[in-house]
Amino acid sequence: MEKINIIIDNKSLQVEKGQTVLKAARAAGIEIPTLCYYELDGVKLENRPGGCRICVVEIEGRKNLAPACATEVAEGMVIHTCSLRVVNARRTVLELILSDHPADCLICPKNGKCELQSLAQRLGVREIPFQGEQSTYRKDLSPAIIRDVDKCVMCRRCETVCNVWQTVGALSAVNRGFQAVVAPAFEQDLVKSPCTYCGQCIMACPVGALSEVDQTRQVITAISDPKKTVVVQTAPAVRVALGEEFGMEPGSIVTGQMAAALRRIGFDYIFDTDFAADLTIMEEGTELLTRIDKFTKGDKNVKLPILTSCCPGWVNFFETNYPDMLDVPSTAKSPQQMFGAVAKNYLTTKLGIKREDMVVVSIMPCVAKKFESQRDEFKENGNPDVDYSLTTRELAELIRQFNIDFKTLPIEDFDNPLGESTGAGVIFGATGGVIEAATRTAYELFTGKKLEKVDFTELRGLEGVREATVDFNGTPIKIGIAHGLSNARQLLDEVKNGNSGFHAIEVMACPGGCIGGAGQPFHHGNFDIIRKRQEAIYREDAGKPIRKSHENPYIQALYKEWLGTPCGEISHHLLHTHYFDKSKHIEIEG
Amino acid sequence: MAKVKLAESKINKIKEICASFGNKPGEAINVLHKVQGEFGYLPAEVQEVIAQELNVSVAQIYGIVTFYSFFTMTPKGEFPISVCMGTACYVRGAEKVLDEFKRELKIGVGETTPDGKFSLNCLRCVGACGLAPVVLIGEKVYGRLTPDGVKDILNEYRS
Numbered sequence: 001m002e003k004i005n006i007i008i009d010n011k012s013l014q015v016e017k018g019q020t021v022l023k024a025a026r027a028a029g030i031e032i033p034t035l036c037y038y039e040l041d042g043v044k045l046e047n048r049p050g051g052c053r054i055c056v057v058e059i060e061g062r063k064n065l066a067p068a069c070a071t072e073v074a075e076g077m078v079i080h081t082c083s084l085r086v087v088n089a090r091r092t093v094l095e096l097i098l099s100d101h102p103a104d105c106l107i108c109p110k111n112g113k114c115e116l117q118s119l120a121q122r123l124g125v126r127e128i129p130f131q132g133e134q135s136t137y138r139k140d141l142s143p144a145i146i147r148d149v150d151k152c153v154m155c156r157r158c159e160t161v162c163n164v165w166q167t168v169g170a171l172s173a174v175n176r177g178f179q180a181v182v183a184p185a186f187e188q189d190l191v192k193s194p195c196t197y198c199g200q201c202i203m204a205c206p207v208g209a210l211s212e213v214d215q216t217r218q219v220i221t222a223i224s225d226p227k228k229t230v231v232v233q234t235a236p237a238v239r240v241a242l243g244e245e246f247g248m249e250p251g252s253i254v255t256g257q258m259a260a261a262l263r264r265i266g267f268d269y270i271f272d273t274d275f276a277a278d279l280t281i282m283e284e285g286t287e288l289l290t291r292i293d294k295f296t297k298g299d300k301n302v303k304l305p306i307l308t309s310c311c312p313g314w315v316n317f318f319e320t321n322y323p324d325m326l327d328v329p330s331t332a333k334s335p336q337q338m339f340g341a342v343a344k345n346y347l348t349t350k351l352g353i354k355r356e357d358m359v360v361v362s363i364m365p366c367v368a369k370k371f372e373s374q375r376d377e378f379k380e381n382g383n384p385d386v387d388y389s390l391t392t393r394e395l396a397e398l399i400r401q402f403n404i405d406f407k408t409l410p411i412e413d414f415d416n417p418l419g420e421s422t423g424a425g426v427i428f429g430a431t432g433g434v435i436e437a438a439t440r441t442a443y444e445l446f447t448g449k450k451l452e453k454v455d456f457t458e459l460r461g462l463e464g465v466r467e468a469t470v471d472f473n474g475t476p477i478k479i480g481i482a483h484g485l486s487n488a489r490q491l492l493d494e495v496k497n498g499n500s501g502f503h504a505i506e507v508m509a510c511p512g513g514c515i516g517g518a519g520q521p522f523h524h525g526n527f528d529i530i531r532k533r534q535e536a537i538y539r540e541d542a543g544k545p546i547r548k549s550h551e552n553p554y555i556q557a558l559y560k561e562w563l564g565t566p567c568g569e570i571s572h573h574l575l576h577t578h579y580f581d582k583s584k585h586i587e588i589e590g
Numbered sequence: 591m592a593k594v595k596l597a598e599s600k601i602n603k604i605k606e607i608c609a610s611f612g613n614k615p616g617e618a619i620n621v622l623h624k625v626q627g628e629f630g631y632l633p634a635e636v637q638e639v640i641a642q643e644l645n646v647s648v649a650q651i652y653g654i655v656t657f658y659s660f661f662t663m664t665p666k667g668e669f670p671i672s673v674c675m676g677t678a679c680y681v682r683g684a685e686k687v688l689d690e691f692k693r694e695l696k697i698g699v700g701e702t703t704p705d706g707k708f709s710l711n712c713l714r715c716v717g718a719c720g721l722a723p724v725v726l727i728g729e730k731v732y733g734r735l736t737p738d739g740v741k742d743i744l745n746e747y748r749s
Contacts, residue, residue, distance in 0.1 A: 163647065163650070168647075169646070169647025169648070169649055169650065170647070170649060171649060172647065172649035172650045172652065172653035173653050173657075174649075174652055174653045174656045174657070175656045175657070176656070176657050183649075184649055185634075185637070185647070185648040185649040185651070185652040186634050186648075186652055187652075192592075193649065194647070323591070580591075581591045582591065582592075583591060583592075584591075584592045584593075584594055584638065584642075585591055585592070585593050585594065586594045586596065586601065586638060586639055586642060587593050587594065587595050587596075588595075588596070588597070588598045588601065589595040589596055589597045589598075590597065590598075
């Protein structure tokens with residue numbers, strides 16, 4: 001890489017040619033503030049419209065200030081990032097942005113985590129000298145995501161994530177000038193748009209214009225109701241991220257403290273979604289093997305590849321975009337919903353309580369899980385299998401509201417029978433993990449041999465699209481993995497055109513999988529945090545005594561006692577689902 | 591499954607226009623321009639078809655339609671009224687004339703009367719500043735207009 005010489009703030013530097021001033025400065029430890037700029041380097045996502053002008057710098061010899069995010073370094077360039085002119089301009093820009101921003105920080109869902117708030121603090125803004133009209137817009141309440149566009153700063157980070165990385169196309173900048181907002185088509189509500197509720201727009205939003213629906217109050221109410229048995233389940237990715245909310249290092253594993261905190265909050269039973277992940281593997285793995293078997297025997301009604309169906313954002317995506325392929329994904333419910341079905345049907349009988357008296361709460365790294373839990377097909381007479389789905393961030397809020405000092409909590413265990421899990425259940429939280437877990441079980445069921453090496457490192461990683469062939473004792477099984485819906489679309493189009501050759505494909509909607517989910521603590525574009533969570537997931541897996549789902553003794557007992565066989569009659573009824581055409585059809589009128 | 595309903599002839603016409611631009615997303619503005627020329631406006635259903643043909647999200651098509659003032663989602667009236675708000679017309683009282691049209695027709699700028707007869711729009715300079723303030727109704731030009739004259743002109747078309 002060619003190097004060139006530049007000077008930033010009197011520091012002589014040798015930097016890579018073709019870089020932006022912003023990146024060159026940051027590499028040298030000079031933190032130029034930004035607002036509209038958003039980067040997730042691990043998945044090559046970048047929003048760089050150069051629109052907010054917060055990152056302006058002075059370049060000697062140029063008349064105008066230049067946006068550091070959109071200006072390339074050049075040989076001999078002399079840059080000032082905090083000259084008086086720059087400081088004044090930057091502050092004026094911020095004051096102008098703030099002049100059309102509600103000053104309700106104290107009650108904003110982003111309070112304390114808002115990038116605009118941090119900027120105002122950092123640049124020392126103490127008054128807003130500009131008085132003018134404030135834009136007003138109605139609030140849009142969907143089952144999972146709230147749009148409060150009054151707070152929008154038109155950075156367009158959400159728009160880039162929605163269109164470029166997810167290729168969902170729910171959001172676009174509409175209107176112009178003062179009326180400009182980011183909105184769905186015809187400024188309708190999100191529910192009428194192709195939104196998948198992946199929530200990556202919330203992760204990208206620097207302010208409180210996009211947030212998740214808060215259900216903590218309902219959960220507290222249920223816990224304090226003596227007639228209710230409140231059961232909680234925690235998803236795999238939560239335990240490697242929750243600690244961040246309490247100042248712990250990214251990648252800290254807090255499984256035991258989390259169980260302790262949930263017990264102190266007052267949940268009656270502390271269970272683990274990882275248990276349901278093991279159950280998912282039993283069902284999905286069996287389904288995979290059955291489909292491979294039938295397919296190789298020439299059954300024309302059976303299609304390959306099988307697509308994983310754990311990710312609710314992904315399910316919403318294929319229902320909207322691939323309505324002619326609804327028979328391709330696995331029919332297995334997601335772990336959240338499998339847990340709900342087991343809790344409300346099996347556990348209620350075991351405990352001798354009525355379905356209506358049990359409240360199932362899930363703690364998820366995800367926003368789309370809120371939508372999933374509210375789907376009609378996951379309800380019985382209007383009573384949902386999962387009553388409330390909270391994000392990792394909402395759990396952190398609950399812990400704080402219950403006056404719990406998280407860092408000093410002892411390490412405690414989950415309850416049984418739905419709390420025991422294997423390493424295979426844990427890795428569901430990272431991209432490639434579901435298919436690796438399935439491979440561990442499917443290999444043994446398919447070959448009848450014991451799998452000695454359970455780590456399929458070829459399935460791990462952070463590349464958007466990955467392919468690997470796993471040797472099932474002489475039979476090559478071709479596996480595809482995608483995270484991010486643009487990458488999923490690429491694989492799905494191959495499948496649609498009939499030239500994929502895959503046996504199985506795993507898709508997760510969020511960067512890095514659930515560890516980068518939209519319900520996780522905000523990373524503000526720092527992808528290293530996601531990398532550390534990923535390492536932690538595999539560390540937790542490696543530390544588990546049992547690492548294959550079918551060896552989980554509580555799973556074996558559940559089949560023996562209640563379910564019978566995987567993909568059997570009860571499973572078919574309670575653990576599998578079907579999909580709906582949610583696409584838009586152009587029809588001839590009349 | 592959500593349904594978007596549109597007459598077959600319209601669907602075919604839109605597809606034809608999109609195809610004439612190679613169904614390229616980058617041609618969206620040209621496509622919208624031509625389709626509006628054909629139908630007079632760009633209702634939601636039409637935008638849905640264009641989005642599908644060009645393989646872009648309908649949100650993005652709507653974004654373009656709402657960004658450029660040339661594009662409209664309301665059908666124009668039988669007699670489209672355009673009030674010039676260019677500098678010369680403005681300083682000679684175009685705004686008062688516009689207000690009078692609004693009052694008489696009980697519609698705002700960009701709207702159409704319920705009977706579909708009149709629509710009201712503003713434009714910038716028709717190159718007839720000597721006649722300021724200028725109003726166009728269809729192709730016909732009315733110059734040196736005052737608020738008092740608005741009612742009489744409208745009556746020409748009302749009968």
